[in-house]
Amino acid sequence: MKIYQFNKEAGKRVTKFDSDFVMSRITQTQNSAHVGCIYLEAGGVIGFHEAVLPQLLLVVAGEGWVRGDSNEYIKIQKGQAAFWNKGEWHETKTPNGLTAIVIESEELNVSSMKAL
Incomplete structure (x- = not known):
């Protein structure tokens, strides 16, 4: 057994x-x-950029705001996930801090997740 930290x-x-x-x-x-x-501190941002691969952002602590190609921000919080397709422009920001697991893969399939 090995113990790792992230x-x-x-x-x-x-x-x-x-x-x-x-x-x-x-x-x-x-x-x-x-x-x-990903660890975003208060006021942190993942700047507006194009997704190189399909990407899933799973919030495990805190809350923030996400957007895709539009300028409309959607609130996201612990237990929720945002999915962006390859080539889709996106951004994430938080006023108070946010921790998230990010998964990127050409083969990313989110069909088993419950949509809001």
Whole structure:
């Protein structure tokens, strides 16, 4: 057995796209799936950019706002997830802080999730 950590201290600061957040990568499969944990502090933002792959953002703590190609922000909180297709422009921001697991993969299938 091995014990691993994916807390904020294990992550790296990301500043691309005018972003300011810490991301801890968790795993990468042979099928080109990426799973990571994002820590957005109060006032944090994942800047508006194009999704390189289909992407699922699962909020595990806190709350914030997400948007896709439109300028309409939608509130998101613990226990909810946002999905963006490959090529879709998107942004995430939070006034008080947010922690989320992010999964990116060409083969990402969210059909088993319950839609709001």
